[in-house]
Amino acid sequence: MDELIIAGRSFKSRLMVGTGKFASNEAMVAAMEGSGSEIVTVALRRVDVDNPQDSMLKHIDPERYLLLPNTSGARDAEEAIRLARIARAAGCKPWVKLEVTPDPYYLLPDPIETLKAAEVLVKEGFIVLPYINADPVLAKHLQEAGTATVMPLGAPIGTNKGLRTRDNIAIIIEQATVPVVVDAGLGAPSHAAEAMEMGADAVLVNTALAVARDPGAMGVAFKKGVEAGREAYLAGLGKQQDKAEASSPLTGFLRDKN
Amino acid sequence: MEITFNGRPHELTAGTSIQELLDQLRLDCLQVVVEHNHNIITRQRLAETALNDGDTLEVVHFVGGG
Numbered sequence: 502m503d504e505l506i507i508a509g510r511s512f513k514s515r516l517m518v519g520t521g522k523f524a525s526n527e528a529m530v531a532a533m534e535g536s537g538s539e540i541v542t543v544a545l546r547r548v549d550v551d552n553p554q555d556s557m558l559k560h561i562d563p564e565r566y567l568l569l570p571n572t573s574g575a576r577d578a579e580e581a582i583r584l585a586r587i588a589r590a591a592g593c594k595p596w597v598k599l600e601v602t603p604d605p606y607y608l609l610p611d612p613i614e615t616l617k618a619a620e621v622l623v624k625e626g627f628i629v630l631p632y633i634n635a636d637p638v639l640a641k642h643l644q645e646a647g648t649a650t651v652m653p654l655g656a657p658i659g660t661n662k663g664l665r666t667r668d669n670i671a672i673i674i675e676q677a678t679v680p681v682v683v684d685a686g687l688g689a690p691s692h693a694a695e696a697m698e699m700g701a702d703a704v705l706v707n708t709a710l711a712v713a714r715d716p717g718a719m720g721v722a723f724k725k726g727v728e729a730g731r732e733a734y735l736a737g738l739g740k741q742q743d744k745a746e747a748s749s750p751l752t753g754f755l756r757d758k759n
Numbered sequence: 760m761e762i763t764f765n766g767r768p769h770e771l772t773a774g775t776s777i778q779e780l781l782d783q784l785r786l787d788c789l790q791v792v793v794e795h796n797h798n799i800i801t802r803q804r805l806a807e808t809a810l811n812d813g814d815t816l817e818v819v820h821f822v823g824g825g
Contacts, residue, residue: 519825544824
């Protein structure tokens with residue numbers, strides 16, 4: 502059985518889903534179910550006492566899904582550490598998707614603050630899954646610091662552009678001693694399949710599901726993309742080359758000389 | 760007295776506990792996490808922790824996120 506193992510815990514699904522931006526809790530649940538995911542991310546925000554909302558956690562079965570709180574909104578290591586501790590105090594397992602994004606325009610992760618926060622959180626016993634730009638050197642520093650995965654971005658969050666960082670992700674995969682989870686920017690099942698064909702261990706998708714006309718069906722489509730990519734990777738893809746190589750035999754034509 | 764509640768000034772009676780404030784605001788203590796002057800307050804300690812003038816309170820909960 503080909504399972505994804507993160508920090509000693511095994512998962513059948515290699516597709517993680519985010520829960521943001523869905524039009525309704527029902528749409529979110531449909532996407533989660535369709536995707537077959539076992540890991541779902543959530544964020545922490547201040548309660549709005551003027552607009553009380555139904556708790557989204559009521560819709561997520563903790564037996565079925567591992568809740569992965571993120572530190573989105575954190576602009577530096579200190580804020581990210583604070584959010585991780587709050588999530589743990591909320592009763593979550595000590596897993597955290599570490600996200601430090603000081604720049605609101607491209608939401609690119611800050612490598613220095615991310616590494617600082619990772620070092621502290623690992624020491625505090627957190628299982629840290631850091632969201633990073635596709636920087637192979639940073640990925641190495643993080644795995645050496647004891648993070649459970651590295652999560653390089655394919656493209657900026659919510660852009661649906663696919664694997665724009667493909668070459669660097671290939672280097673990260675080659676050097677990785679922890680699972681590589683491609684996160685952010687994957688807008689179509691073909692993008693997810695491409696990441697998995699390259700040897701990524703898993704992918705995380707949110708926006709593509711949340712903005713789909715039918716989030717449940719899109720969850721299924723991504724599940725198939727991830728599975729196809731993984732199976733192709735395991736089966737062994739052919740090498741790309743410039744010169745044609747005939748699939749049919751070149752001998753025995755109906756002429757005197759070949 | 761006045762505290763800062765989620766970044767905004769909030770008037771309340773002196774001696775109010777955090778649990779009492781949550782009740783007044785109809786917030787379920789099982790659904791939120793409370794930070795009092797930057798220290799996380801566990802659920803068991805919400806009732807015994809009194810608020811003082813000038814305190815900072817952050818009350819957060821889970822929302823959808825990627």
